[in-house]
Amino acid sequence: MYKKTIRRRRAVLATLVALSLILLTAYFREAPGGVLHTVQRGFSTVVSPVEDGANKVFRPVRNFFGSIGGALDAKSETAKLRRQLAALRSQLVHYQDQARGYREFASLVHLDTRLGVGAYRPVNATVVEQSPSLWDATVIVDEGTPSGVAVNDPVIDGEGLVGKVAQAWSDGAEVMLINDHEFGATARLAAGGAFGTVQPKVGDPNEMVLQYLPQNTPVNPGEYVETAGTVSGEGQSLFPPGIPIGRVTSGGSQSQYESINVEPLVDLHDLNTVQVLTAVHGSAPERITQLLSSLDSPVAADPSSVAAAGGQFDATSGEG
Amino acid sequence: MSPSGPRRRSGPVRSAPATLGSVGFRLRRRQEGVGPVGNSWPDAAIALRILALAVAAVFIQTSVVAELPVFGVRVDLTPLVVAFVGFLSGSTVGAIAGFGIGLMVDLTLLQTLGVTSLIFTFIGYGAGRVREMRDPQATLVPLALGAVAAFVALVGYSVMEFMLGNDAPVSFELGRQILLGTVVDTLLAAPVWVATRRALEPRLPDDPRRRRRRAYTTGGLSPLPRP
Numbered sequence: 362m363y364k365k366t367i368r369r370r371r372a373v374l375a376t377l378v379a380l381s382l383i384l385l386t387a388y389f390r391e392a393p394g395g396v397l398h399t400v401q402r403g404f405s406t407v408v409s410p411v412e413d414g415a416n417k418v419f420r421p422v423r424n425f426f427g428s429i430g431g432a433l434d435a436k437s438e439t440a441k442l443r444r445q446l447a448a449l450r451s452q453l454v455h456y457q458d459q460a461r462g463y464r465e466f467a468s469l470v471h472l473d474t475r476l477g478v479g480a481y482r483p484v485n486a487t488v489v490e491q492s493p494s495l496w497d498a499t500v501i502v503d504e505g506t507p508s509g510v511a512v513n514d515p516v517i518d519g520e521g522l523v524g525k526v527a528q529a530w531s532d533g534a535e536v537m538l539i540n541d542h543e544f545g546a547t548a549r550l551a552a553g554g555a556f557g558t559v560q561p562k563v564g565d566p567n568e569m570v571l572q573y574l575p576q577n578t579p580v581n582p583g584e585y586v587e588t589a590g591t592v593s594g595e596g597q598s599l600f601p602p603g604i605p606i607g608r609v610t611s612g613g614s615q616s617q618y619e620s621i622n623v624e625p626l627v628d629l630h631d632l633n634t635v636q637v638l639t640a641v642h643g644s645a646p647e648r649i650t651q652l653l654s655s656l657d658s659p660v661a662a663d664p665s666s667v668a669a670a671g672g673q674f675d676a677t678s679g680e681g
Numbered sequence: 682m683s684p685s686g687p688r689r690r691s692g693p694v695r696s697a698p699a700t701l702g703s704v705g706f707r708l709r710r711r712q713e714g715v716g717p718v719g720n721s722w723p724d725a726a727i728a729l730r731i732l733a734l735a736v737a738a739v740f741i742q743t744s745v746v747a748e749l750p751v752f753g754v755r756v757d758l759t760p761l762v763v764a765f766v767g768f769l770s771g772s773t774v775g776a777i778a779g780f781g782i783g784l785m786v787d788l789t790l791l792q793t794l795g796v797t798s799l800i801f802t803f804i805g806y807g808a809g810r811v812r813e814m815r816d817p818q819a820t821l822v823p824l825a826l827g828a829v830a831a832f833v834a835l836v837g838y839s840v841m842e843f844m845l846g847n848d849a850p851v852s853f854e855l856g857r858q859i860l861l862g863t864v865v866d867t868l869l870a871a872p873v874w875v876a877t878r879r880a881l882e883p884r885l886p887d888d889p890r891r892r893r894r895r896a897y898t899t900g901g902l903s904p905l906p907r908p
């Protein structure tokens with residue numbers, strides 16, 4: 362009796378397992394239009410209305426448990442979304458920073474085209490440090506003598522003149538801004554063409570003064586002031602002509618000369634990317650170029666070798 | 682006296698060694714003259730109840746439970762039902778119920794026919810054999826049984842899919858799903874066990890061992906109080 366029971370139990374198990382394997386194999390091997398697939402689709406067609414009914418009946422239950430699960434998940438979801446928000450925010454800041462840099466470079470390129478400063482071998486540099494002192498108006502840029510940067514090289518940005526290089530070393534340079542009390546440059550009125558000297562206004566580093574203009578020079582407020590690019594004193598001007606410096610805000614007179622207040626165009630408190638013009642009149646590369654051309658050497662015909670020579674000179678001597 | 686107290690003591694029923702070998706077990710069965718409940722074919726009433734339970738389980742699973750992910754995993758009640766049917770009704774009925782429920786799941790969900798049937802057949806049979814061989818009485822047995830059934834089902838699905846050529850990689854995520862699915866199913870084993878027992882137990886043939894145990898607890902086979 363017991364053996365019979367055991368045999369029957371094992372026979373049932375073997376039959377069911379065999380049936381499952383046969384079903385599995387047959388289903389797996391037959392085409393989608395086969396008998397088993399058809400039976401399965403027929404069964405699904407028959408039970409689908411029942412399923413729909415059950416679905417509708419149990420929907421409130423499902424919604425209830427779903428809302429509980431949603432509430433439980435809400436906390437972790439919130440934390441996850443906060444992390445995503447922080448990541449996206451930093452990404453946005455990064456992109457905005459890149460966009461601003463792009464705009465600055467675009468304005469520099471525009472300035473290159475407009476002023477023709479491309480001939481002065483501009484070197485793009487990033488401001489890495491800014492003097493916190495109100496009266497010591499200098500910034501540090503990340504390009505130095507290996508790039509051809511030398512003392513007294515003009516520095517511009519997309520708005521106009523920023524200053525000049527005060528010191529240069531192997532991996533950076535110090536730029537004296539135009540509102541530094543030691544700064545001075547020959548300038549002219551863009552419309553009138555009268556020449557003078559532009560300097561920071563005493564007591565107000567955010568304002569400049571264009572002085573030594575001839576008496577009775579017609580000056581209109583809002584008129585632009587730009588670099589003169591002419592001989593000033595014993596040497597040539599450091600700055601190429603036509604670089605915007607500022608805009609006339611008000612006029613005045615000083616003995617036989619006239620002086621006017623000029624508001625700088627460049628936002629000197631928000632400098633990020635600038636250009637150093639490494640080959641202007643009076644600068645070391647320019648002097649080397651002149652020297653080489655006067656030697657009538659074949660080397661002078663190769664501008665790249667001239668540039669390399671100029672860079673090497675700057676790097677080794679450090680002279681401006 | 683606690684009802685569970687005398688069960689653990691050695692009495693007339695437990696005169697045989699506590700750990701029964703297969704030979705001793707068979708001898709004892711022969712002496713009893715009546716096979717365990719799982720080795721007898723169910724009558725029509727219990728068959729109908731099992732069928733109704735299977736249909737309800739499959740429809741509740743496909744219509745409600747499958748759309749309620751818990752901890753990111755989908756709960757599966759059907760292996761629990763199969764295991765509990767097997768545990769209550771025996772290995773033969775458990776295997777048949779497992780095959781039937783598995784086939785219904787495969788047909789309803791348009792899966793490869795035979796996969797779930799094969800896995801559930803083993804689950805139902807195994808649960809029935811646990812009852813027939815050990816007859817565990819601890820309170821947490823349904824939970825343990827549910828955990829094992831869920832684990833076997835989840836691993837079985839994975840192995841079958843892998844053998845059938847599914848390209849799902851064996852990854853940490855798969856292990857996490859199996860582990861979490863087992864835990865969630867274990868938590869749900871208690872209510873499923875209660876529902877299954879309520880549906881089946883009134884119609885199940887009385888198990889001789891259980892009847893003897895009840896007699897020992899109540900003081901005799903007769904429902905009448907002893908003098």
